[in-house]
Amino acid sequence: MSNDDAKISAGGNVRLTVAQALVRFLVNQYSERDGQEQRLIAGVFGIFGHGNVAGLGQALLQNEIEPAEGEARLKYYLSRNEQAMVHAAVSYARTKNRLQAFACTASIGPGSTNMVTGAALATIDRVPVLILPSDFFATRVPDPVLQQLEDPRNLDISVNDAFKPVSRFWDRINRPEQLIPSALNAMRVLTDPAETGAVTICLPQDVQAEAYDWPMEFFRKRVWHVARPVPEPAALARAVEVIRSAKKPLLVAGGGVIYSEASAELAALADATGIPVADTQAGKGAISFEHPASVGGVGSTGNDAANALAADADVIIGVGTRYTDFTTASQTIFANPDVRFVNLNVLAFDAAKNSAEMVVTDAREGLKALTVALKGYRVEESYNQRVAILVADWAKVIDECFHRNHQPIPAQTEVFGVLNELMGDDDILINAAGSMPGDLQALWRARNPKQYHLEYGYSCMGYEIPAAMGAKLACPDSEVVAIVGDGTYQMLPQELATIVSENLKVIIVLLQNHGFASIGGLSESRGSQRFGTSYLMRDFGSDRLEGERVPIDLAANARSFGADVLEVDTIEQFREAYRTAATSEHTTVIHVETDINGPNPPTSAWWDVPVSQTARLESTQQAFDEYQRQKKDQRRHL
Numbered sequence: 001m002s003n004d005d006a007k008i009s010a011g012g013n014v015r016l017t018v019a020q021a022l023v024r025f026l027v028n029q030y031s032e033r034d035g036q037e038q039r040l041i042a043g044v045f046g047i048f049g050h051g052n053v054a055g056l057g058q059a060l061l062q063n064e065i066e067p068a069e070g071e072a073r074l075k076y077y078l079s080r081n082e083q084a085m086v087h088a089a090v091s092y093a094r095t096k097n098r099l100q101a102f103a104c105t106a107s108i109g110p111g112s113t114n115m116v117t118g119a120a121l122a123t124i125d126r127v128p129v130l131i132l133p134s135d136f137f138a139t140r141v142p143d144p145v146l147q148q149l150e151d152p153r154n155l156d157i158s159v160n161d162a163f164k165p166v167s168r169f170w171d172r173i174n175r176p177e178q179l180i181p182s183a184l185n186a187m188r189v190l191t192d193p194a195e196t197g198a199v200t201i202c203l204p205q206d207v208q209a210e211a212y213d214w215p216m217e218f219f220r221k222r223v224w225h226v227a228r229p230v231p232e233p234a235a236l237a238r239a240v241e242v243i244r245s246a247k248k249p250l251l252v253a254g255g256g257v258i259y260s261e262a263s264a265e266l267a268a269l270a271d272a273t274g275i276p277v278a279d280t281q282a283g284k285g286a287i288s289f290e291h292p293a294s295v296g297g298v299g300s301t302g303n304d305a306a307n308a309l310a311a312d313a314d315v316i317i318g319v320g321t322r323y324t325d326f327t328t329a330s331q332t333i334f335a336n337p338d339v340r341f342v343n344l345n346v347l348a349f350d351a352a353k354n355s356a357e358m359v360v361t362d363a364r365e366g367l368k369a370l371t372v373a374l375k376g377y378r379v380e381e382s383y384n385q386r387v388a389i390l391v392a393d394w395a396k397v398i399d400e401c402f403h404r405n406h407q408p409i410p411a412q413t414e415v416f417g418v419l420n421e422l423m424g425d426d427d428i429l430i431n432a433a434g435s436m437p438g439d440l441q442a443l444w445r446a447r448n449p450k451q452y453h454l455e456y457g458y459s460c461m462g463y464e465i466p467a468a469m470g471a472k473l474a475c476p477d478s479e480v481v482a483i484v485g486d487g488t489y490q491m492l493p494q495e496l497a498t499i500v501s502e503n504l505k506v507i508i509v510l511l512q513n514h515g516f517a518s519i520g521g522l523s524e525s526r527g528s529q530r531f532g533t534s535y536l537m538r539d540f541g542s543d544r545l546e547g548e549r550v551p552i553d554l555a556a557n558a559r560s561f562g563a564d565v566l567e568v569d570t571i572e573q574f575r576e577a578y579r580t581a582a583t584s585e586h587t588t589v590i591h592v593e594t595d596i597n598g599p600n601p602p603t604s605a606w607w608d609v610p611v612s613q614t615a616r617l618e619s620t621q622q623a624f625d626e627y628q629r630q631k632k633d634q635r636r637h638l
Ligand SMILES: Cc1ncc(C[n+]2csc(CCOP(=O)(O)OP(=O)(O)O)c2C)c(N)n1
Pocket: 433, 434, 435, 436, 458, 459, 460, 461, 462, 484, 485, 486, 487, 488, 489, 513, 515, 516, 517, 518, 519
């Protein structure tokens, strides 16, 4: 029995600051699923300021150089930007299928509010992250402290209240002992697959340093069991009745299938029933593209095969999906007048969408139960033949997009083709915003549930580079490749410095097209003439942004962070550069100029982005007529 164990059994206390107690608590938290146990909080990203340097900073230092007997290490990583560190934390947790998470500590004021965007991303993407913003003095004696918001109506409000709508759990620790229920509830929410997301505990700077006699029992090892809720028999029976009536069912696999590690069960259901499987941005790879049932991405940026099947399907089985507007093509893609929905989801809120027969369940448990309950059901052979023809037709489009030989500079789809060919099954491709996600959802062939890491819930520019760091920390043996647009790069490149300082090796593919291919195209199609979507100098004559290209050198910028940089002009050179980067031990940025006008893959579905109902511009008037035509296809599933 260690001294600690002896003290626990003796009901002893230990005097620690709140910050020291939090660190000691966090290193003793574990998660468990399917009999596998791991540390729940894998480490801490942080940036210190007066709000946390002497509180959590001291506690982390003490943990690093003079831990209490038996106290495990909580490794500290010095990030460059607070938003970015939350992105890295999210990417880590996502790569670990939400079984492990990072904590993020920031100083009060701007350091903390910089994390709000990351918190929103975590909550929207349903990925656990422990956010520890610092806060103003609980005593309120020195008010207003540097960076403190003062609200004359309510002295309890701070900028950290901005985390409330984007957190699944939120608390502020105004007295030391409040940490006990707060920390316990934080762990409960982080490990609950239905509730998980950003968990925020605000830590006033004086309270962080305040000492208290903590019951030793608070620090005992705790194992949080990540649940696999099983379907209620009656709900399953109702779902099975609907599916058995289906002639043309389509299953839509979302991120929940991947987090639940349900790929084998998904393939088994598809094998047994012949039901085709489409995927969302978060779900791609849940079933290998090589599986005969796999039809690829569905929705606004989906492919023609999946979208044709979605348009005809009489029953949609949504598993682990939250049906974003990209998946439903803004509620136009499921066009069969008699279509019905069956949803399997761990969160009732998602299971109920589209008036579905809802089955609240873990994806793996639900798919297993469904396969048993559907025994004897199989779609007709003619339906499988139609699926095979549609998929084969789309495969030709993929090959064309991957091998365009576009001149004088490559189309980005050719870059994706090289990556799809050269990256290994266990490597990880990261992207989040720009024109890339759409192309990737339409084209990428994923063999493995972890290969395709698209953050498309928040689609946050700037996620990619920090996310590469998070994924690499989670999977050191995988090649991690982030595809980054020039817009995204300019928004949040600085974690390259952290990546380099941590001796992590990732590959960044930087697509320089001098503007927003994505929003530029969208603007044009909605009558706004690509306004403000290219990086051009202000023209002194017209006073508009229509001068020469901004002479920016992003390759030099990347080099300045300490990354190796390879600048290439052609696809052959890109292929060579990727090989070089893959064999290198250093982080490498491959800078390639691509055509802002694509060509991109053909799209067969719509996205609802409203057009001005009145305008003097003819381009807008025309776009509005087209918008009205397309809007007619939109429907509610009631
Ligand atoms: C933080 C953030 N701001 C704004 C947007 C809206 N947005 C989506 S894509 C995009 C442009 C991306 O440009 P770039 O990274 O160069 O990619 P490209 O469109 O050229 O492929 C913008 C501004 C966003 N998704 N995230």
